Amino acid sequence: MRRSGLLHAELNRLIAAMGHTDTLVIADVGLPVPPGVPCIDLAVLPGIPSFAQVFGAIHAELAVEAVTFASEIHQHNPALVRLSDQLKSEGTTVDETSHESFKQRCAQARAVVRTGETAPYANVILHAGVTF
Known part of the structure; x- marks a missing residue:
């Protein structure tokens, strides 16, 4: 048993197995999961x-070199705009694309982690970096 940090066994296995440029999606409760992409469903109740x-929890464990958000966050999700700005200030590359393109890119992800989040466009693609 781990003493601290991420305790979810499936998430830990996934993060440990990811290689440079592999992607992982953290999604709100409504984002469709593409066929064939594993879904780690954490949603319990709305929110x-x-x-x-x-x-x-995931960002603390995974080496992330870049992230992708839907450009619609600027009109609909100020919290994700703030997160985007924070990540940029920390040196993470931040990319934006339309929500439709975002959903298409999810098809290449190693997995989608579904949260209970109900805020609009609360989704991100994490691009794995390296630790050396």
């Missing part, structure tokens, strides 16, 4: 767990 909680 539980939140996008922010899941993002924080």
Whole structure:
């Protein structure tokens, strides 16, 4: 048993197996999961767990060199705009695309982690980096 940090066994296995440029999606409760892409469904109730909680736990464990958001966050999700700005200030490459393109890119992800988040466009694609 781990003493601290991410405790979810399936998420830990996935993160440990990811290689440079592999992608992982953290999604709100409504994002469709493409056929063939594994879904780690954490949603319990609307808002539980939140996008922010899941993002924080995964980001603390995974080397992330870039992220992709839907450009619609600027009109609909100020919290993700703030997260985008924070990540940029930390040196992470931030990319934006339309929500339709975002959904298409999810088909190449190693997995989608579904949260209980109900805020609009609360989705991100994490692009794995390296630790050396």
